[in-house]
Amino acid sequence: MRDGIESAAVAPALLRWYDSAARVLPWRVGPAERAAGEIPDPYRVWLSEVMLQQTTVATVKGYFHRFTTRWPDVQALAAAADAEVMGEWAGLGYYARARNLIACARAVVAQGGFPDTLEGLRALPGIGAYTAASVAAIAFDRAETVVDGNVERVVARLFAVTEPLPRAKPGLAKLAARLTPRERPGDFAQAMMDLGATICTPRNPRCADCPLEGFCAAAHQGIAADLPMKTAKAPKPTRRGYAYVAIRADGAPLLETRPPKGLLGGMPGWPGSDWGEDPAPQPPLTAEWTELPGVVKHTFTHFHLELTVLMAHVPLGANPQRGDFRPGFDPGDLPTVMRKVHDHASAASSDLFGPRPGA
DNA sequence: TATACGTGGTC
DNA sequence: TGACCAAGTAT
Numbered sequence: 324m325r326d327g328i329e330s331a332a333v334a335p336a337l338l339r340w341y342d343s344a345a346r347v348l349p350w351r352v353g354p355a356e357r358a359a360g361e362i363p364d365p366y367r368v369w370l371s372e373v374m375l376q377q378t379t380v381a382t383v384k385g386y387f388h389r390f391t392t393r394w395p396d397v398q399a400l401a402a403a404a405d406a407e408v409m410g411e412w413a414g415l416g417y418y419a420r421a422r423n424l425i426a427c428a429r430a431v432v433a434q435g436g437f438p439d440t441l442e443g444l445r446a447l448p449g450i451g452a453y454t455a456a457s458v459a460a461i462a463f464d465r466a467e468t469v470v471d472g473n474v475e476r477v478v479a480r481l482f483a484v485t486e487p488l489p490r491a492k493p494g495l496a497k498l499a500a501r502l503t504p505r506e507r508p509g510d511f512a513q514a515m516m517d518l519g520a521t522i523c524t525p526r527n528p529r530c531a532d533c534p535l536e537g538f539c540a541a542a543h544q545g546i547a548a549d550l551p552m553k554t555a556k557a558p559k560p561t562r563r564g565y566a567y568v569a570i571r572a573d574g575a576p577l578l579e580t581r582p583p584k585g586l587l588g589g590m591p592g593w594p595g596s597d598w599g600e601d602p603a604p605q606p607p608l609t610a611e612w613t614e615l616p617g618v619v620k621h622t623f624t625h626f627h628l629e630l631t632v633l634m635a636h637v638p639l640g641a642n643p644q645r646g647d648f649r650p651g652f653d654p655g656d657l658p659t660v661m662r663k664v665h666d667h668a669s670a671a672s673s674d675l676f677g678p679r680p681g682a
Numbered sequence: 683t684a685t686a687c688g689t690g691g692t693c
Numbered sequence: 694t695g696a697c698c699a700a701g702t703a704t
Contacts, residue, residue, distance in 0.1 A: 371700085372700065373701095374700090375699085375700035375701090376699090376700065376701045376702075377687090377688080377689090377698095377699055377700080377701055377702095378688090378689075378690090378699065378700075378701095379689095379690075379691075379698095379699055379700090380699090380700075381690090381691085382689075382690065382691090382699090383700085414688090414689075414690095415688080415689075416687085416688030416689045416690090417687060417688055417689085417701085417702085418687085418688075419686095419687065419702075419703075420687095420701090420702080423702080423703090448702095448703095449701095449702070449703090450702085451701060451702045451703080452701085452702090453700075453701055453702085454700090454701075454702085457700075469700085471699090471700045471701075472698085472699065472700075472701085473699085473700065474700090489683085489684090490683095512700095513700090516700055519700090520699085520700080525697085525698065525699090526692090526693080526697090526698090556696095556697090557685095559696095585686085585687085586686080586687065586688090587687090587688085588687090621688090621689095622688090622689090622695090623686095623687075623688060623689090624686070624687055624688065624689090625685080625686065625687075658688075658689090659688070659689060659690090660688085660689095
């Protein structure tokens with residue numbers, strides 16, 4: 324793998340493997356269909372790629388099916404109400420993706436369709452270098468280089484790059500570009516990612532089963548499992564807070580829509596205190612609050628959270644300082660940490676959203 | 683360049 | 694149990 328001749332041999336070897344081993348995925352047009360002239364739907368490619376950002380295939384499958392059933396094309400998604408889309412996204416995480424998804428769908432409809440160039444795609448909300456390249460390559464057959472975490476790992480091993488991530492990113496992208504073929508760039512990208520997901524895995528890579536082993540410098544040196552190197556991450560602090568579960572006599576829960584930016588932005592949640600070292604209680608209304616035993620624990624990307632849950636049943640005329648009562652609210656529309664709070668309160672009070680006796 | 687931003691699975 | 698990790702983007 325030290326010269327261009329060997330680099331040129333990688334794509335054909337990888338594509339031969341892909342033609343025989345490609346995974347069947349709901350958004351994918353397989354090599355056989357592709358050869359028969361079938362073109363992937365840019366809407367489905369875009370939607371799947373956004374969902375797949377930092378998210379596993381297994382998790383995405385169900386969401387992709389529900390989204391495409393409910394909104395079969397970009398026009399339908401663009402016409403949907405924001406809260407409907409946010410509710411359908413609930414539990415998938417990184418909620419800025421859902422906000423950008425809505426904005427992107429509307430921009431695409433306003434433009435009369437998806438742009439078919441890297442630059443046009445890159446200008447849309449929520450589409451960065453990876454997603455722009457993947458949609459351009461997979462849906463529009465453009466010879467763009469797709470670089471995700473899988474590709475970085477595969478390339479770091481192929482070329483035995485010992486420089487640690489994230490510093491190594493630019494160099495790895497250049498090496499990946501050297502491998503990208505003019506023919507079948509979309510299948511090549513998907514093949515690289517499939518290889519990273521199934522053979523060239525972060526731990527215990529199955530080099531003996533790898534179609535590229537003969538090209539791989541790391542395998543040759545016996546250091547594949549040690550690459551890519553990564554710089555140490557900062558430890559996660561623990562923050563604490565209070566969450567308030569108020570249920571009105573008709574069963575309606577008191578919820579608020581969180582600010583559009585920042586953590587869980589735009590999603591519904593229980594009113595609460597600030598989250599920090601030693602937060603002060605901040606009940607959203609005056610009531611007889613009962614502090615539930617135990618805490619709800621949740622870990623975000625950059626901190627641990629421990630929430631103390633307080634619950635109250637309040638009369639029909641209750642007038643909260645924050646949030647609003649939402650009859651018929653579906654707990655499934657809550658982000659996971661808020662659903663954990665719901666479940667914690669629910670365990671302490673059967674039929675949480677049901678009307679109170681005598682109400 | 684560094685940090686904020688979710689969640690669920692794995693070892 | 695807990696740290697690592699996954700088909701990244703925005704600022």
